[in-house]
Amino acid sequence: GQQLNQSPQSMFIQEGEDVSMNCTSSSIFNTWLWYKQEPGEGPVLLIALYKAGELTSNGRLTAQFGITRKDSFLNISASIPSDVGIYFCAGPSPTNNNDMRFGAGTRLTVKP
Amino acid sequence: DAGVTQSPTHLIKTRGQQVTLRCSPISGHKSVSWYQQVLGQGPQFIFQYYEKEERGRGNFPDRFSARQFPNYSSELNVNALLLGDSALYLCASSLPSGRTGELFFGEGSRLTVL
Numbered sequence: 001g002q003q004l005n006q007s008p009q010s011m012f013i014q015e016g017e018d019v020s021m022n023c024t025s026s027s028i029f030n031t032w033l034w035y036k037q038e039p040g041e042g043p044v045l046l047i048a049l050y051k052a053g054e055l056t057s058n059g060r061l062t063a064q065f066g067i068t069r070k071d072s073f074l075n076i077s078a079s080i081p082s083d084v085g086i087y088f089c090a091g092p093s094p095t096n097n098n099d100m101r102f103g104a105g106t107r108l109t110v111k112p
Numbered sequence: 113d114a115g116v117t118q119s120p121t122h123l124i125k126t127r128g129q130q131v132t133l134r135c136s137p138i139s140g141h142k143s144v145s146w147y148q149q150v151l152g153q154g155p156q157f158i159f160q161y162y163e164k165e166e167r168g169r170g171n172f173p174d175r176f177s178a179r180q181f182p183n184y185s186s187e188l189n190v191n192a193l194l195l196g197d198s199a200l201y202l203c204a205s206s207l208p209s210g211r212t213g214e215l216f217f218g219e220g221s222r223l224t225v226l
Contacts, residue, residue: 004154030212031211031212031213033213033214040219041219042116042202042204042217042218042219042220043155043202043215043217044217045213045214045215045216048211048213048214050211050212088154088155090154090213091213092212092213093157096168097212098143098145098157098160098162098167098168099157099160099168099170100145100147100155100157100213100215101157102154102155102156103154104152104153104154105153105154
């Protein structure tokens with residue numbers, strides 16, 4: 001089935017540093033989404049990408065939909081302590097748009 | 113405005129028991145999806161309901177069932193619980209005109225099976 005591979009699995013960075021994480025798949029996705037999950041909470045949508053090559057920003061976050069449609073990356077600039085959490089990439093199953101596939105996540109720790 | 117609400121937040125069951133989890137979507141959202149999140153993994157799709165009809169089902173056994181009520185709230189039932197059913201169960205709602213993947217998640221119900 002469609003598997004989303006996220007890297008790195010975890011990151012430990014200093015406050016103020018920039019962060020880059022990515023997500024790859026062996027299958028094509030028509031939509032890429034990035035969610036963030038904090039402890040005790042459900043995932044929250046950060047950025048949605050609907051077109052190959054699309055580059056979208058949301059504050060300090062920037063995400064791109066890869067040209068091959070098999071990858072996406074998320075960058076966070078000038079990290080702050082509240083960026084701590086697990087970042088998931090996601091995309092819909094090719095057979096059912098309602099079936100969202102999630103990667104295993106990148107766990108981000110920001111040291112003040 | 114209230115977000116997606118789920119109950120109970122935590123529960124402990126023993127193997128073989130049955131559990132019912134409840135979800136109220138955001139007002140105006142008619143679609144509800146259920147996901148299972150095992151520790152260290154991303155959420156995995158279980159069901160999606162829209163206008164009280166099942167619109168999608170993930171790769172889960174028949175022990176898992178769900179329904180949606182006229183007020184768009186939903187219940188997830190799991191019978192004959194196994195240790196491996198221990199997980200965070202997330203409910204998400206979305207607008208009928210919403211774009212693909214734009215899900216609003218609740219805080220989840222954490223189920224522990226002993």
